[in-house]
Amino acid sequence: MATSVKVPANFNAESDANILKKAMKGLGTDEESIINILGHRSNAQRQEIKKVYHTLFGKALVKELKSELGGNFENVILALMVPPAEYDADELKRAMKGIGTDEDRLIEILCSRTNDELRAINRAYESKYKTVLEKDIKSETSGDFKRLLVSLLTCGRQENNNIDLQKAETDAKRLYEAGENMWGTDEAVFNSILVLQSYPQLRAVFDMYSNIAKKDIEDSIKSEMSGDLKAGMLAVVRIVKNKAAFFAKKLYDSMKGLGTDDDDLIRIIVSRSEKDMDEIKKEFQRLYGKTLEDFIKGDTSGDYKNILLALIS
Template sequence: MPSPTIVPNWNFDEAVEAEAAKQLKNAMKGFGTDEAVIIECLMKYSTEQRIKIAETFKQAYGQDLIEELKSELGGDFEDTCVAMLTPPRLLDVKELNKSISGVGTDESTLVEIMCSRSNEEIQEIKELYEKENECSLEDALMGDTSGYFGRLMRALVQGGRDTDDVDYTRVEEDAQKIFDAGAAQLGTEEAEINSILCVRSFDHLIDVFAKYEELSEGTSLEDAIKSETSADLQDGFLSIIQCAKNKQKYFAMRLNKAMEGFGTDDSDLIRLIVSRSEIDLGDIKDEFQQLYEKSLEEAIESECGGDYKRMLLALVQGNH
């Protein structure tokens, strides 16, 4: 079973809601803000419970909690608190919209969200995206991506991945199609690879990868993708393969990428930690330690600062 770091507070009731709302109000009362109280209050509860606290805050004080936090806080700490008060799929919608708005496209965020979410989550994202932006997610993606990468996004946005058990009669056929589309010919037939990676269940794909390695005499599909494709399409194909093999390892690599090199991609770091904290961040921490021989906490300590760092560490260390 996946291991979250943040779990619901099992003593949660209307009295606890009211007390938490009061604590948050007092933390922002008068001159200055008590950030330590905000951190302690928000991390003790699940997103669903935080949203209920925000509703109680509005009823009690006639103010929107998110707007109050925005007026009192700033920078990455503010962004983390707002993310923690945003329903998970709505957070995905906001991140997707940010990735395709303005000049340029954040393809890596598009890939991460579209490759790692379930069919049900994709459907919810699509509904919320249209409600929030008055255009379909598919149209938005098609207006901002093109070529084979655009086709990959269009395939993934359908949310039509198989959920059945492994179809052993089709495994060899799929592996052969991928082999014939790449290593067995000059150039690559991306559409054939796309049609398998975007539709088959992850369990089925694991067997396809193993069969492919047999056909290619020891070359993994990941290595073949690296040699046959490039740029965003390569990133997309590799992300699907990595999610199928070990989703927690994939997210550990994404976290490392957000913190490596000069500067930190705080938007990615916030999204990854907040969105996985109630799902499998405990497992992601283990994968991170194995991959990089340091803890996720140590990485955050060295790359982040202030109240922002303290909030991220609170989410990583957990409330149980």
């Protein structure tokens, strides 16, 4: 995976901590220095800077940043200071907080993370919120959609690269018999195959399915399912086919039309900047004929724009 954040070879946490302290000293704040440091360090390096800052100055860096910054710029900076698993856990908690549930956020995070990432999220969630993530998911969702998310949380997806073509054909037939070739839909069959098989194996299943059903698996899901379950199943399929394209579309959707969905924009850029942002940028340009940088420049401004550009540069 090609990351976007380019970290310095001569990283020095003490030097960075001193620069950040100077940037927040006295009247006004040197936002450019904050961007130059925090926008060009890995998350692990930011955690080291936090520790050193506290040791040097006896103050919590995050608290200092919070008192100096504001708006979406502050939101990005604070998000960057959280370890990835804890950040995902926080975002899942936010999705379930208060009246109503942000199903799209649940789908995006739970459908796109690896087994190891999901295990880390489970641990971070329980550690921070003193409850089990699966329990909260069960209380906030229902039916086949609940079963899909709970199945993903068990971290049982196979992760080898071996492809069994005979099994792929068998599973493709099972999917066809469970949907297009029957009255109604057996969602449990879709769930068991889409959640358990490895990405390479599922790509083979989807190819076989197209030959058998004479239509793409996405089209079958659209016609056979509805609501949150349809959205969740489509997300799994699209992530399996091309994860970078899935996130490129999410970024595009956050910025298209009037207004910007800053929550989505920030979350995706922060969470993908060290994973696959270079691939996402390529897919974005392929799909929309314009660079992600140009879209961000047109939809954001000031320090908020500059920190986002630093994270994808």
